[in-house]
Amino acid sequence: MITFKNIQYNCSMELTLDLIGGKWKSLILWHLGDNALRFSELKKSLPKITQKMLTQQLRELEASGLVNRHIYTQIPPKVEYSLTPDGKSLLPVLETLCQWGLNYANTMEPMDEKNVK
Amino acid sequence: MITFKNIQYNCSMELTLDLIGGKWKSLILWHLGDNALRFSELKKSLPKITQKMLTQQLRELEASGLVNRHIYTQIPPKVEYSLTPDGKSLLPVLETLCQWGLNYANTMEPMDEKNVK
DNA sequence: CAGTATCCACTGTGATACTG
DNA sequence: CAGTATCACAGTGGATACTG
Numbered sequence: 001m002i003t004f005k006n007i008q009y010n011c012s013m014e015l016t017l018d019l020i021g022g023k024w025k026s027l028i029l030w031h032l033g034d035n036a037l038r039f040s041e042l043k044k045s046l047p048k049i050t051q052k053m054l055t056q057q058l059r060e061l062e063a064s065g066l067v068n069r070h071i072y073t074q075i076p077p078k079v080e081y082s083l084t085p086d087g088k089s090l091l092p093v094l095e096t097l098c099q100w101g102l103n104y105a106n107t108m109e110p111m112d113e114k115n116v117k
Numbered sequence: 118m119i120t121f122k123n124i125q126y127n128c129s130m131e132l133t134l135d136l137i138g139g140k141w142k143s144l145i146l147w148h149l150g151d152n153a154l155r156f157s158e159l160k161k162s163l164p165k166i167t168q169k170m171l172t173q174q175l176r177e178l179e180a181s182g183l184v185n186r187h188i189y190t191q192i193p194p195k196v197e198y199s200l201t202p203d204g205k206s207l208l209p210v211l212e213t214l215c216q217w218g219l220n221y222a223n224t225m226e227p228m229d230e231k232n233v234k
Numbered sequence: 235c236a237g238t239a240t241c242c243a244c245t246g247t248g249a250t251a252c253t254g
Numbered sequence: 255c256a257g258t259a260t261c262a263c264a265g266t267g268g269a270t271a272c273t274g
Contacts, residue, residue: 004222010164013147013211016218021140023266030130039236047127050267055237065225076235077274086221093217094130096210101133104203105121108182140247156256167248172257193255194254 019064020090024049024057029066029087030094036070036082066090136181137207141166141174146183146204147211153187153199183207 002009009015020026024046031037031045043054058081061067066087072078083091119126126132137143141163148154148162160171175198178184183204189195200208 002219002222004226011144011147012215012219012222013144015222016214017140017143019218019221021138023134023138026134027128027130030128043236045127050269051237052239053267071236075274077237079236086224089220090217093210093213096213097133098129100207100210101136102119102129104136105119105129105132107203109121160256168257169249169259170247173247192254194257196256 019066022057024053025061026094026097028054028057028061029083029090030098032067032081032083032087033091034083034088036080039079039081042081061087136183139174141170142178143211143214145171145174145178146200146207147215149184149198149200149204150208151200151205153197156196156198159198178204 002012002015004015007018009018020029027046028042031042037045039054039058042058043049043051046054049057058067058069062069065084068082068084070080070082072080119129119132121132124135126135137146144163144166145159148159154162156171156175159175160166160168163171166174175184175186179186182201185199185201187197187199189197
């Protein structure tokens with residue numbers, strides 16, 4: 001049993017899922033990777049997310065200390081998002097996860113050479 | 118771009134999330150670990166899941182080939198769930214993920230010795 | 235450009251009751 | 255014991271309009 005921010009978790013997996021679970025968070029972290037991206041660039045790399053969801057998820061990741069938000073005070077506005085050290089520490093795991101999925105898909109439904117990018 | 122089961126994914130992370138994303142799947146896989154568990158045992162280890170959700174998620178994991186369902190034909194019924202080799206191949210990644218969450222929580226909110234289990 | 239606000243529709247999740 | 259069926263609700267998603 002673990003307590004974090006006054007929430008009780010039965011195992012650390014639950015805690016982890018609260019941080020990076022859900023439909024978008026890990027995807028956002030993954031796409032940020034080592035670069036800083038503007039809101040619009042991030043939006044473009046996640047074609048199916050809505051503006052509302054992207055904003056909301058970024059705020060939550062920021063609150064968890066996994067993402068930095070850097071505002072350039074200019075007109076038109078420019079905001080860049082990047083991973084904090086804590087966020088970056090997650091990249092290797094996400095990489096492995098990604099690789100696992102790719103492997104899995106290939107085992108189940110081997111792709112022709114020509115379809116592989 | 119990846120195509121799997123006629124669904125198009127922009128990156129393999131999306132594919133992975135379709136397989137093990139959502140509120141319960143990775144938690145179920147994690148709790149199964151190396152053992153075979155009966156439905157009721159699994160339910161007990163995931164106190165907050167409803168029977169409906171557990172059944173539903175297990176069916177989906179089974180369809181993905183990550184979980185085996187073994188039925189003992191007897192009365193009262195006994196059904197055991199276990200990880201397939203593909204499912205087991207995910208365990209090391211889940212372990213790392215778990216560890217990451219634990220580490221994160223400890224950095225943010227160091228626990229007293231006495232509270233650590 | 236990078237948001238916020240509002241309204242509405244849809245789906246996932248949950249509570250409860252029932253069954254072979 | 256291991257489910258299925260039904261109903262209700264919250265979170266998510268989409269469209270649109272507006273703003274510093």
